[in-house]
Amino acid sequence: MKRIMVKKRLLDGRACEKCIQAEELLRQRGVWEQIDEVVWAEEGDANSPGMVLAARHGVSVAPFFIVEEDDGSEKIYKSALLFLREQLSDAPKTSNETDGKSFSMEDLHSFEQQYASRPPKEIITWALQQYGKDCAIAFSGAEDVVLIDMAVRTGLPFSVFCLDTGRLHPETYQFLERVRTHYGIEISMMSPDTTALQNFVQKKGLFSFFEDGHKECCGVRKVEPLKRALRGYRAWITGQRRDQSPSTRGELLVIHQDEAFAGKDGPLVKINPLAGWGLSKVWGYLRTQEVPYNPLHDRGFVSIGCEPCTRPPRPGEHERAGRWWWEEETQRECGLHIAQES
Ligand code: SF4
Numbered sequence: 001m002k003r004i005m006v007k008k009r010l011l012d013g014r015a016c017e018k019c020i021q022a023e024e025l026l027r028q029r030g031v032w033e034q035i036d037e038v039v040w041a042e043e044g045d046a047n048s049p050g051m052v053l054a055a056r057h058g059v060s061v062a063p064f065f066i067v068e069e070d071d072g073s074e075k076i077y078k079s080a081l082l083f084l085r086e087q088l089s090d091a092p093k094t095s096n097e098t099d100g101k102s103f104s105m106e107d108l109h110s111f112e113q114q115y116a117s118r119p120p121k122e123i124i125t126w127a128l129q130q131y132g133k134d135c136a137i138a139f140s141g142a143e144d145v146v147l148i149d150m151a152v153r154t155g156l157p158f159s160v161f162c163l164d165t166g167r168l169h170p171e172t173y174q175f176l177e178r179v180r181t182h183y184g185i186e187i188s189m190m191s192p193d194t195t196a197l198q199n200f201v202q203k204k205g206l207f208s209f210f211e212d213g214h215k216e217c218c219g220v221r222k223v224e225p226l227k228r229a230l231r232g233y234r235a236w237i238t239g240q241r242r243d244q245s246p247s248t249r250g251e252l253l254v255i256h257q258d259e260a261f262a263g264k265d266g267p268l269v270k271i272n273p274l275a276g277w278g279l280s281k282v283w284g285y286l287r288t289q290e291v292p293y294n295p296l297h298d299r300g301f302v303s304i305g306c307e308p309c310t311r312p313p314r315p316g317e318h319e320r321a322g323r324w325w326w327e328e329e330t331q332r333e334c335g336l337h338i339a340q341e342s
Contacts, residue, residue, distance in 0.1 A: 143239025
């Protein structure tokens with residue numbers, strides 16, 4: 001078997017940024033030595049070896065990877081992460097994947113003090129070094145793709161799950177799929193319990209939240225699936241920020257023990273790397289790093305949840321004013337983060 005990486009060299013002689021990042025990823029994972037050959041695609045030279053390979057395989061992105069099997073068959077990878085996962089699976093594990101170590105409340109308090117003012121990527125790196133695939137990013141909104149982007153760049157293993165309430169916008173489902181293919185990651189889609197959902201809808205209909213509040217519907221469609229998801233991990237990473245809701249998230253910590261949910265060994269650690277960021281920083285990152293985002297943002301939506309319960313905020317309104325807008329501000333949490341914030 002032969003593994004080839006095709007990199008692109010720009011007209012000014014530099015490697016393209018994505019090729020540099022992909023090489024860094026493989027080096028960080030300790031698998032760079034398993035690349036047998038690097039072939040350069042020279043910008044503006046259609047006859048350079050990499051350009052010839054790209055034309056032969058119909059690939060228009062860089063970098064890409066070719067795996068030549070001994071029987072002459074070839075497999076092409078446009079995602080470094082997918083290539084890494086499928087072809088270089090002997091990447092070293094993180095310490096906690098192998099030793100199962102857990103931290104005391106004092107340890108977590110000390111980590112919180114140490115990382116409270118550190119950049120998000122450092123916090124994510126710390127989390128993934130400790131927990132690896134036992135650490136899951138809860139993915140739905142713009143902030144969460146920032147987390148996924150940063151996690152991918154660490155080169156460390158991690159997990160991602162998403163709560164599929166069954167009531168998301170079509171655009172959100174398309175966005176989820178786009179993120180999955182863009183990064184070559186697996187996203188575990190958590191659906192509501194079928195029996196509980198059928199009973200609830202039969203009894204209360206499809207829009208009871210407009211009459212008696214969103215808590216019951218969110219309980220069935222979000223909180224129970226979240227509980228079930230978290231029981232598979234030892235830590236989770238959220239995109240919560242303090243400025244999203246000064247009344248409910250103003251005291252948000254960066255690292256702490258989750259008091260609302262349990263993990264697979266019992267205690268669960270919650271990590272909020274973007275706690276100190278504002279919305280403009282999130283969007284600055286999305287734009288400069290060319291991170292995919294939900295197209296609903298271009299139609300004025302800011303904080304996006306389920307379709308019936310989300311609308312764009314009006315001019316001058318807070319970003320979360322478009323969520324459950326018919327309820328009091330202090331009631332506008334979906335039950336996913338309540339315990340830590342009260
Ligand atoms: S956001 Fe609305 S539709 Fe979605 S789970 Fe909560 S109440 Fe139900």
